Amino acid sequence: MAKIAVLGSGIMATALSFPASENGNEVRLVGTFLDREIIDSIQKTGVHPDLGLKVNESVKAHQLEEAADVIADADVVMCGVNSFGIEWAGEQLSKLMKPGQKLLTVTKGMRADDDGTMHILPDVLRSYFDPELAESVSWNAIVGPSIAGELAVHHDTCVVFCGQNEADVEYLAGLFRTDYYHVWTSTDFVGHETGAATKNVYAFAAGFAQGMLRKAGKENDRYVMYNYGAAVFAQGQKELRSFIKLMGGDPETGDGLGGVGDMFVTSMGGRNVKAGGYVGEGIAFSEVQDRYMKGVTLEGVAAIKVIGKALGPLTERGVIGEDEYPLCRFLYSVVAEDAPLEMPWDKFFQGLK
Structure with missing residues (x-):
């Protein structure tokens, strides 16, 4: 049995409390400053209001003020905040974690320097730590196609626990693995985290065909736009694989759960x-953001703005070619410049005849 402290009580972090607690581990959810109502609900009724489910009775919920006490003696500390809160989480965890603890993050995304150099989020977290403490902490993550609600109600879910140390990821996998939560392990940490971040880019494009059909009044027609969607998905997978290679991971990682598998489930809705x-x-994206989805967290759009913006400086420096990543470049023009939806088909699948 292990003591698992979770910073953040969103739906994914909370969904993971089900397999962890059912394996006999001691799970403690610590809410962020944005999670007060969630923690209040769990403490009073046991129900996570966004999941609409009761957490297991053995799972305890704590407000942020109790974070230091909860994390102090934990064996495993999970980072369950979304990508918009990763810097805040880095500040908190760098002050709360102790040498020898294992960090397990579910946060997906990237950050980039002005010159286009991109960083996976565990490295962003690590940058807030004292170097000596950072070296003594084990860095790990969960990736793969995992819809939180499905996991919480015990639907079969297949994921990868990745990290730099094989023994550590195997240990962590054992804490969570059940007959419905199927876990593989990998030491291609960079490859899996890159795949998990870049798949969000292409989930945004998965909605185009649906909108085009609605605009034409054909959403109920017999013939839809699967051909369109499949081509966009295929180009997205090609670019995802290339991003993994660019970041120093194994391109074949993109063919598995942490790449195409995760991209598939993210493209199904949301x-x-x-x-x-x-x-x-x-509708121009700026209007979508300001009018139709005002205040809604859009992880995919955030990824496009970071990764798509980085492509310009990387091209100028000669790190990548001008003909690489045409779909990601186009999506960046859509969200950053309100470019019209004119898919650059002729630039896709370079090298194919």
């Missing part, structure tokens, strides 16, 4: 796909 649907209807 907020990013919904936003892409509005764009497909002919």
